Amino acid sequence: MAVLPVIIAPDPRLKVRCQAVGRIDAEVRRLMDDLLESMGPAKGIGLAAPQVGITRRVIVVDVHGEDEEPNPLALANPEILSASDEVMVNEEGCLSLPEYYAEVRRAAAIQVRYVDRQGKVCELAAEGLLATCIQHEMDHLDGILFVDHISALKRNIILRKLSKMKRAAGEAAD
Numbered sequence: 001m002a003v004l005p006v007i008i009a010p011d012p013r014l015k016v017r018c019q020a021v022g023r024i025d026a027e028v029r030r031l032m033d034d035l036l037e038s039m040g041p042a043k044g045i046g047l048a049a050p051q052v053g054i055t056r057r058v059i060v061v062d063v064h065g066e067d068e069e070p071n072p073l074a075l076a077n078p079e080i081l082s083a084s085d086e087v088m089v090n091e092e093g094c095l096s097l098p099e100y101y102a103e104v105r106r107a108a109a110i111q112v113r114y115v116d117r118q119g120k121v122c123e124l125a126a127e128g129l130l131a132t133c134i135q136h137e138m139d140h141l142d143g144i145l146f147v148d149h150i151s152a153l154k155r156n157i158i159l160r161k162l163s164k165m166k167r168a169a170g171e172a173a174d
């Protein structure tokens with residue numbers, strides 16, 4: 001397993017529609033493991049393959065609470081089968097937009113179908129934080145960031161600040 005660097009927005013690699021994975025082979029399993037390991041140090045609760053530069057439809061989530069055991073979940077080719085009419089608003093962040101948060105409206109409950117690490121087709125009913133997290137990570141597979149759900153004004157402020165931060169970091173490295 002390896003901790004992979006997470007791509008910071010704005011970046012064209014985060015705006016790509018990812019391709020479905022075929023068979024769950026050793027390469028896909030390693031991607032799942034790497035994603036889980038890569039979100040750990042940053043205390044993320046989810047990560048999507050495009051955030052580490054791999055344009056495949058794979059996401060990982062782990063929304064366990066502080067006093068709970070880890071509950072890592074890797075989902076390949078996730079699809080939402082149904083979503084509740086009820087919506088919820090949660091403050092979201094993203095490892096690709098470090099230090100920025102915004103309230104996003106999403107379905108409160110979803111039914112998801114995906115292929116697991118063993119290649120088995122699974123269905124999962126998710127609500128609350130897990131539902132938010134899965135919807136956020138699935139958005140990444142279609143090149144959508146949480147800031148795409150907020151006003152253009154707020155989005156542009158955040159992306160401009162991140163651009164500036166990246167330029168400063170790049171200059172410091174030169």
Ligand code: NI
Pocket residue numbers: 093094095096136137140
């Ligand atoms: Ni994200």
